[in-house]
Amino acid sequence: MSVATIRPERDGDAAAVDALVAQAFGPGRHAKSAYRLREGVEPVRALGHVLELNGVVAGTVRYWPVGIGGVAALMLGPIAVRPDLQGQGHALQLMQASLALARTLGHRIVVLVGDEAYYGRAGFSRIQPYGRITLPGPVDRSRVLGLELVPGALEGVSGEIRKFGVSAKVYAAGAGLTALAPPAGQQASHDNQ
Numbered sequence: 001m002s003v004a005t006i007r008p009e010r011d012g013d014a015a016a017v018d019a020l021v022a023q024a025f026g027p028g029r030h031a032k033s034a035y036r037l038r039e040g041v042e043p044v045r046a047l048g049h050v051l052e053l054n055g056v057v058a059g060t061v062r063y064w065p066v067g068i069g070g071v072a073a074l075m076l077g078p079i080a081v082r083p084d085l086q087g088q089g090h091a092l093q094l095m096q097a098s099l100a101l102a103r104t105l106g107h108r109i110v111v112l113v114g115d116e117a118y119y120g121r122a123g124f125s126r127i128q129p130y131g132r133i134t135l136p137g138p139v140d141r142s143r144v145l146g147l148e149l150v151p152g153a154l155e156g157v158s159g160e161i162r163k164f165g166v167s168a169k170v171y172a173a174g175a176g177l178t179a180l181a182p183p184a185g186q187q188a189s190h191d192n193q
Contacts, residue, residue, distance in 0.1 A: 002054055004090070006097050009048030009060070016057035017050065024080035034077055034113045036137060037163045038064050044074060046105060049098045051081060051090050058082040061094040063102065066111065068133055069159030073109035074102060095122040099149070108153040111146045111161060113139055123147050132158040 009017065043062040051059030059081040063074045081090045099122065102110065112119060113135065116126055124145040127133045131141050133154075144161075148154050 004051060004053045004058070004085075006049055006051055006059075006090075006093055009045070009050050009062070013050055013057055013060075017048075017060045017062075020057060020060055020080050020082065021078050023083075025078060034075065034135065034139075037066060037075060037135070037161065039163075041065065041163050047074070047098050047102055047107075049094050049101075051085070051094060053082075053085070058085055059090050059094055061091075061098050063098065063110070065164055066161050067164050068109070068111070068157050068161050071109065071157050073111055073157075073161070074107055075161065076110050076112040077114075092121055095119075099123075099147070103149040108150045109146065109148060109157065111144065113143050114145060115143065116145055119145055127154065133161060134159075135161050 041064055043064055047063040049061050050057045059079075061076065061079040063076055066073050066075045076095070079091050079094060081094075099110065110124075111127075111133065112124065114124070116124065124147045126142060127144060127146040133144060133146065134141060135144060146154055
């Protein structure tokens with residue numbers, strides 16, 4: 001009998017996670033605006049989770065630090081589950097486990113680009129009024145979704161989603177997105193040179 005468990009991502013999972021994401025989204029994923037926000041930035045290690053099936057990584061979810069109008073937030077994605085396991089609720093379980101931890105750790109806002117019908121099962125919805133939070137580059141604005149981990153956290157928040165914690169060299173090389181200061185109490189992981 002197969003045993004599936006959801007657990008935090010470990011350092012040794014990186015290669016399996018990368019292979020799963022590459023299989024699920026292909027090489028074109030790097031051109032998408034959401035991926036551009038991840039260039040040169042480390043994922044939020046504490047929130048990465050995997051689905052493990054009989055000792056093998058079969059699903060993954062990661063989060064990335066972003067800012068919206070100077071307000072710290074998380075960007076969910078990518079989330080991927082092995083093709084033979086899709087449609088069984090594993091992606092939702094990955095989101096629920098990791099979002100519960102994000103809430104416990106004091107994060108307030110999570111955004112993503114995706115289908116509202118799918119991500120709505122985890123509480124995500126279109127950010128209203130429509131278009132007040134955007135991504136750089138070509139993105140269908142109706143697919144920009146948000147989730148308040150703290151009620152009211154999105155009130156008054158507007159602007160373009162931007163990355164922070166980025167190396168100045170990566171930024172200067174054409175990432176084209178402004179680096180933000182980290183939230184109060186967190187150390188920046190960037191080089192100002």
